[in-house]
Amino acid sequence: MKKLSILLFGLLVIWMSDNGWGKDLRGRFALSGSGGISYIVDGGFFAHDEIKKTYGIGISVEYFFLKRLSGGLALKYNYFQGDWSNSYYAYNWHNYHSTDWNWTYISIFGRFLFKPEGKISPYLKGGVGLYIPGIKDWLYLPPDTTRTYKSYGKGQLGWHLGIGIHYLLTNWLLIYLEIPLNLIYTEGLLIRGIDIPLRIGPSHTIIEQYHKIDEKSQYFNFFVGVSFLLGQKKEVKETN
Secondary structure (H helix, E strand, O other), X not given: OHHHHHHHHHHHHHHHOOOOOOXXXXXXXXXXXXXXXXXXXXXXXXXXXXXXXXXXXEEEEEEEOOOOEEEEEEEEEEEEEEOOOEEEEEOOEEEEEEEEEEEEXXXXXXXXXXXXXXXXXXXXXXXXXXXXXXEEEEEEEOOOEEEEEEEEOOOEEEEEEEEEEEEEOOOOEEEEEEEEEEXXXXXXXXXXXXXXXXXXXXXXXXXXXXXXXXXXXXXXXXEEEEEEEEOOOOOOOOOO
């Protein structure tokens, strides 16, 4: 269903981009904020955890240096809330365990505008950056004890590529919708997790837990955002 939504969004971009007045954005800066949800592609750091909820936020600064091209710097945070799906059991003692994942990344990106002078313009946007993984392990020990543990892993190289569409509301404000695919090279990533106590007969033992990832991680973002435009349009001299 979500893959169908991506296809329909692409068709909507094409349909809406035929006409409309607009401004040439050359020589202007855009300060943007965005947020939305994510769609997980199987594998990677999601392979062994049930994800219940997702959300993400981001900020960016961008400069429109050509009629169709812009570039900038982005900082985004994506959170993936786990479900209480894992259970550790030994001698009638249950431990319920859940893991929340998050990715914070900083990237450089470029954007290609298909209708640079239109009020409505579809675009292609992509970039590369450093993705920093983090986890929050939850451990519930019946009857009423809950423990948490936070940990962070080494930054991983990744890239994002997607389509979007923006709508110019005024000379200084535009809104946009975009769907990028994020791919992170997480092969071999190892993150320390929470210690799991297990009862063995009259005593208990501690299991040291690690989250190990053996393949790439992928997810889509469905983000809406707003951009504040600064500066003046760059004057381009025409030659005869």
